[in-house]
Amino acid sequence: MTENDRQTEEKIFEAATEVFLEKGMDGARMQDIADRAGINKALLHYYFRTKDHLFDAVFEKKAGEMFKKFEPVFDDGLSLEDKIRLFFREHMAFLQENPKLPGFVVTEINRNPDRIKKLLKNVDFNAFWLLVFEKHKNELKKYNISKESLPQLMISMAAMSVFPFAARGILEGILEKLDIDFNKFIEERIEFAADFVINAITRK
Amino acid sequence: MTENDRQTEEKIFEAATEVFLEKGMDGARMQDIADRAGINKALLHYYFRTKDHLFDAVFEKKAGEMFKKFEPVFDDGLSLEDKIRLFFREHMAFLQENPKLPGFVVTEINRNPDRIKKLLKNVDFNAFWLLVFEKHKNELKKYNISKESLPQLMISMAAMSVFPFAARGILEGILEKLDIDFNKFIEERIEFAADFVINAITRK
DNA sequence: GTCTATAGAAGGATAGAC
């Protein structure tokens, strides 16, 4: 593959990413992608054969990026509280740079649930859960979190971070009426969410 | 309008609701709607002129139902804590009966943000905020919640309740790997979420 | 009000020249 090929393929991929994230698989038009890439439709098919192939390539890359962002938080030796703070800082900063990603992933997985299986194929959640639980055994006991409620806690953290972006259209509609800027709301939410979760799991 | 008309229009509307909630505006096919309603395409256009009209009718009704479900919780004379418990019980029970609604509303509003403006046209959030704040002034002070952080709290409650349904495809993919049933997870979440939020806002 | 038949447009995909 020559340097020129790579550049064209790259251009197509970037244009396709923009269009698919904006309009979704069903709403996207090959003509629109070609226009944004500055080439013609025939060339799209030369590089990616079908719309499905092109979409799959984009989805796998972008959805993968999003799920990867959940991992590193649990790798290091921080306390549970510091990990929670780190999570919201890092994760929401990532979403600020990729604000359309949550809505895109949520929509396309609901449309075609099989996609999630492929994405999670190599993830061993049971081992992961166990690791978190072992690593923070004492803290979790102190916080009164059982092994059974750990999934509820994790999903709650994801919800706190992801929901405002996934439902961005709705949120902006509400915030506009309150004269609150979306970005300012998110900025403040990083600390709010961390405090909220830490307080929620702290015993009285 | 005769009884027969009403029945046909009803049948079309219900079929359209099913298809639009499943496939979204872009993925839905008029032929599919006609088939499920047990009539032909021409009759769809006789009753609703265009696909856009039909979609608008469905969206307005279903999205309206969802937002209405947020209101009554704030009407009565319960304590803040009881209202929070009531909210999760009522709201999540409603979503259990309409599991595809969150994904549908989120997707279609992101696709066309103007829709939200029409929906919220007659809602005075500032008055609503103020009402909640006045009604629970003392409790909020006790809980250490400022007027500024009230929107963050409300969005967090919405996130805790709505996110698992909006991102249902993702959640089911994860839960399957942990041998947890989605409905059981939701059932347990009703109490978990209420405890979580109440604990989060309680001073230590 | 309901149907069959079809118009008309749009969009994905390919043939073939350069």
Add this chain to the structure above:
DNA sequence: GTCTATCCTTCTATAGAC
């Protein structure tokens, strides 16, 4: 590798009979 021209299917929408 890239383009123009075009095929072919799909889908919304309408005409016209009953």
